[in-house]
Amino acid sequence: MQSLGGKVLTDQRVENVLIDDGRAVGVRVAGGVEYRANCGVISNIDAKRLFLHLMDKSDVDDADPNLRERLERRIVNNNETILKIDCALSEPLRFEQYDHQDDYLIGSVLIADSVKQVEIAHSEPSIGRIPDADPSMYVVMPTMLDPSMAPDGKHTLWIEFFAPYQIENAEGTGLYGTGWTDELKHKVADRVIDKLADYAPNLKNAIIARRVESPAELGARLGALKGNYYHIDMSLEQMVFFRPLPELANYKTPIEGLFLSGAGTHPGGSISGMPGRNCARAFLHTQRPIAQTWKDAQESLKSTVGSVFRIP
Ligand SMILES: Cc1cc2nc3c(=O)[nH]c(=O)nc-3n(C[C@H](O)[C@H](O)[C@H](O)COP(=O)(O)OP(=O)(O)OC[C@H]3O[C@@H](n4cnc5c(N)ncnc54)[C@H](O)[C@@H]3O)c2cc1C
Numbered sequence: 001m002q003s004l005g006g007k008v009l010t011d012q013r014v015e016n017v018l019i020d021d022g023r024a025v026g027v028r029v030a031g032g033v034e035y036r037a038n039c040g041v042i043s044n045i046d047a048k049r050l051f052l053h054l055m056d057k058s059d060v061d062d063a064d065p066n067l068r069e070r071l072e073r074r075i076v077n078n079n080e081t082i083l084k085i086d087c088a089l090s091e092p093l094r095f096e097q098y099d100h101q102d103d104y105l106i107g108s109v110l111i112a113d114s115v116k117q118v119e120i121a122h123s124e125p126s127i128g129r130i131p132d133a134d135p136s137m138y139v140v141m142p143t144m145l146d147p148s149m150a151p152d153g154k155h156t157l158w159i160e161f162f163a164p165y166q167i168e169n170a171e172g173t174g175l176y177g178t179g180w181t182d183e184l185k186h187k188v189a190d191r192v193i194d195k196l197a198d199y200a201p202n203l204k205n206a207i208i209a210r211r212v213e214s215p216a217e218l219g220a221r222l223g224a225l226k227g228n229y230y231h232i233d234m235s236l237e238q239m240v241f242f243r244p245l246p247e248l249a250n251y252k253t254p255i256e257g258l259f260l261s262g263a264g265t266h267p268g269g270s271i272s273g274m275p276g277r278n279c280a281r282a283f284l285h286t287q288r289p290i291a292q293t294w295k296d297a298q299e300s301l302k303s304t305v306g307s308v309f310r311i312p
Contacts, residue, residue, distance in 0.1 A: 012029040014027045014028070014054060015028055015029060016054055016056075017255075018036075019055065019056070019059040019258075022063060022255065023255070024037065024041040024255050024256070024257040025037055025041075025257070026041065039283075040257040040259060041259070042261055042279060043258070044276075046263075047075070047245065047264055048075055048225060048244075051067060052072070059255070064254040070245055075238070076232065076235060076237075077233055078235075079125055079126050079127075079165050080122060080125040080163075080228075080233075081125070081164070081165045081226065081227030082161065082163065082215060083161045083163040083185060083212070084158060084160060084218055085159040085161070085192060085193070085213075086159075086210065086211045086213075087157040087207050087208075087210045088154065088155075088207070088208040088210075089154065089156065089206045089207060090153075090154060090206045091155065091206045092105060092141060092143075092155050092206075093105060093157065094201075096200070096201055096202075097199075102144060107140075108138050109138070109140070110136070110137075110138055111136060111196060113134065113136075117134060118136050120136075122162060124164070125162055125165075126164070127168060128166055128167050128169070129167075129168060130188055131162065131163070132163075135191055135195045137195070138159070139158075139160075140158050140160075141157050142156055143155040143156050155206075159192060161188070161189075161192045165178055165215045165216070165219060165226040165228075166178050166226070175214065178214075178215065180216040180217075181214075185214040186212055193207075193210075215227045230268060230269030231244075231262055231263040231269065232244050234268050234269060239267075239268065240267075243264065243265055243266045243268060244260075244265065248260055248265075249266060250282060251265060251275075251278060251282035252282060252286075259279055260279070261276050261279035262276075265278075265279065
């Protein structure tokens with residue numbers, strides 16, 4: 001982007017999208033600085049926050065009188081997020097009773113005794129319960145693939161434990177009213193580490209240091225609503241042309257010059273780059289429709305011919 005003349009600014013929290021006469025004309029960031037848009041504004045956050053938190057009610061209502069109500073009522077966020085544990089290790093994990101091979105540690109490892117346990121891990125958070133009676137988790141040791149990420153012979157490990165953002169019966173307490181406290185997050189982390197140590201008994205002695213991030217802390221760090229790193233749930237009724245809502249599903253919005261991208265648009269969360277690519281094309285179509293249509297047709301033809309004749 002910079003090589004094409006673009007400029008990237010970080011640590012700039014957008015507080016308002018500026019609308020003038022029904023058109024997005026820029027953004028105002030914390031501290032009051034305004035950035036004016038030449039062609040349009042592209043948002044990479046979830047639709048709820050964009051329209052309900054960063055825009056004046058009247059600007060949204062003028063563009064679509066039903067949108068605010070539909071965003072509130074139709075978009076589902078089932079309360080599942082992550083408690084994250086990062087560890088510095090003196091040696092790699094060894095799954096001694098499981099025919100250990102170092103290759104197991106390239107990529108992510110799901111720790112679960114049964115399918116039922118995985119079901120519990122994903123269903124309890126939606127009712128505010130922490131599934132830590134017998135934890136299931138994802139484990140990644142990035143240094144097995146890239147040893148340069150730690151000092152010689154040492155390793156890093158991160159553990160992803162699915163947990164509720166809002167804990168049941170704890171509303172209004174703890175961090176941001178979620179019920180999460182330092183004491184609780186470490187208690188849960190201890191159980192998770194105990195379970196992983198059942199599979200990799202050398203774990204506890206190998207831990208040099210650990211850092212635990214509660215769902216409330218993770219949500220604040222990512223800037224994601226209720227810690228939802230997919231922006232909105234990846235449930236069937238919110239996928240493809242329903243993501244995030246049918247009227248916002250083609251990367252355009254009812255506000256002229258305002259575009260929506262990111263995990264809350266098709267094809268959804270994960271590091272695919274596809275929402276950004278699709279949104280960029282939708283944006284370019286509004287800027288130079290004929291040139292972009294021609295370019296898309298050429299790419300599509302090239303891809304079809306390539307796949308039929310297996311041209312690399
Ligand atoms: C612990 C963890 C592990 C994961 N592992 C994987 C994995 O292995 N593979 C995979 O594919 N995916 C993984 N994911 C999911 C993946 O990271 C997300 O789906 C993806 O990052 C979404 O990308 P995005 O660009 O759409 O949104 P985000 O990454 O959420 O980017 C949105 C950006 O907007 C910023 N922002 C928010 N509000 C404002 C504001 N008001 N003003 C300015 N900026 C703002 C945020 O700080 C953030 O930088 C993981 C997520 C987590 C939390």
